[in-house]
Amino acid sequence: RNLKMKTLCRRDINSLKDPFLAVFESLIPADEEKIKQKQLLSRLEKLVTQEWPEARLHLYGSCDNSFGFSNSDIDISLAMENRDIDKGKLLLKLVDILKSKNFQNVKALPYARIPVLKFVDPVTGISCDICINNALAVVNTKLLRDYAQIDARLRQLVFIVKHWAKSRRVNETYQGTLSSYAYVLMCINFLQQRRPAILPCLQRMETTYSKSVGNVECSYFDQVEKLRNFGVKNGESIAQLVWGFFHYWAYCHDFENDVISVRTGATFSKSSKGWNTRVGNDCHFISIEDPFEVSHDLGRVVDKNSIRVLREEFERAAEIMQNDSSPFVTLFENY
Ligand code: ATP
Ligand code: MG
Structure with a gap:
């Protein structure tokens, strides 16, 4: 049954492309x-x-x-x-x-x-x-802006995801859900892991930009105008990517064992950072490594209750993207 639904979704998913682009455009500042x-x-x-x-x-x-x-x-x-x-x-x-x-x-x-x-x-x-x-924060802002210039689909995806997170009230760090910054990193990491990849891993390329902030060395490849064609081999539309994004966080990511890492363009085991064991109040129910301050887990705000809420919301969104012929009302329904 799942396979059949997936095929169905694949077949008509691109009819959602223009409506998703319209949502994106309605949110852009003048x-x-x-x-x-x-x-x-x-x-x-x-x-x-x-x-x-x-x-x-x-x-x-x-x-x-x-x-x-x-x-x-x-x-x-x-x-x-x-x-x-x-x-x-x-x-x-x-x-x-x-x-x-x-x-x-x-x-x-x-x-x-x-x-x-x-x-x-x-x-x-x-x-x-x-x-x-x-x-x-000024440097990680530049990193995010540089990633956005490589492929237009990142900005589209982030806008849709932030709009969803704000509507569903899972963008509230004081309530134990994730910051906008954390969602952007999840979007970048997701696009780095598409095959063919839609985004490169700038921190693994030649250093063209470098800045020390305290004892943190921030360096990466920032000549992004040279990377404008990076993602062209992957023809996925924003509709497919929104579907894929929610499907990935609902069913594919290993929350218990893996760290989401834009720095490496991949995920790796929590045990390599000691994030698999509880220390004080830090439980690491979801681990998102800060690209520069690598000892910093942006998921540390998430607790036992809010991880459940978050994962239920990913599943709800995945379900809607899978089954609704017109998901725009339900996906962004105010919580
Ligand atoms: P919004 O549109 O929701 O205000 P925002 O991009 O301003 O989104 P915030 O989560 O408010 O996102 O964060 C503002 C900036 O502060 C981020 O872009 C990032 O540079 C920095 N920042 C936020 N949280 C962290 C954090 N936990 N660690 C390091 N830097 C952070
Ligand atoms: Mg802000």
Whole structure:
């Protein structure tokens, strides 16, 4: 029965290509939104450099990795040369500056794991997060953006997957489900493992870009304009890939034993990282290796309950992609 369904799905799956592309296009931010973000960034940079002349602002996260929806927040890293700076104090000073310029809902979380300042710009209505010297996030943002330039299907797949994850409420790290960053890595790793491959493994190629952040060495091949034809031997459409993505995480990935790794373009055994045993609160129900900070498992937020929710959602989505002739309502149905 399964085989028959699979054949059926294969036969008519490409009729879903255009509707999936329409979903993707409806989520892309307009150019004017990008312009507003840049203008806000330079306004903020002016304010900041009046107080700290050597400071610079860098965008990171979805506003800069090409996987941002329209109306999404912007993430900013404030780069200070003095690395021993008291981040908490600096953020509190910045709170005063922003309040004096009428920025709204200004709130600092100076004692969070990554200290952050949140506010809304009164001119554009854009919500912003600022953190200090988050250079690793700036570099992994570049890696994601570089992967997106190799094959258009990555950006399409990520948008569909993020839209699904937000609708189904499995994109909430404080509830034990996965960050957008983790979903992007899952999409990249999935496309690296298609046969023929749709994406290469940039960290296994010749180094053309290299940056040390603390004791982490970040290097990879970043001349992605040379790789524009990389995936052409694989003709799968976005519809086939969405089907394949959910099928893969529902039925093919070995959650118990394997680590998802963009760095190697593959999966490998958890035991090689000691992630097969529980240490403290870290259970590794799903393991996603950070491409640069390799001791960091992005799945560490997932607990016994949320792994069940997550896997049920993958199965639900796989089932819908297998059986629904028009999956667009059910797949993205609000939870
Ligand atoms: P969204 O559109 O949902 O806001 P986003 O791409 O901004 O998506 P977030 O998960 O909010 O995704 O993360 C913002 C950025 O912070 C990521 O692009 C990544 O650079 C960095 N980041 C987030 N979580 C981690 C993490 N656990 N470890 C390292 N870097 C992270
Ligand atoms: Mg964000």
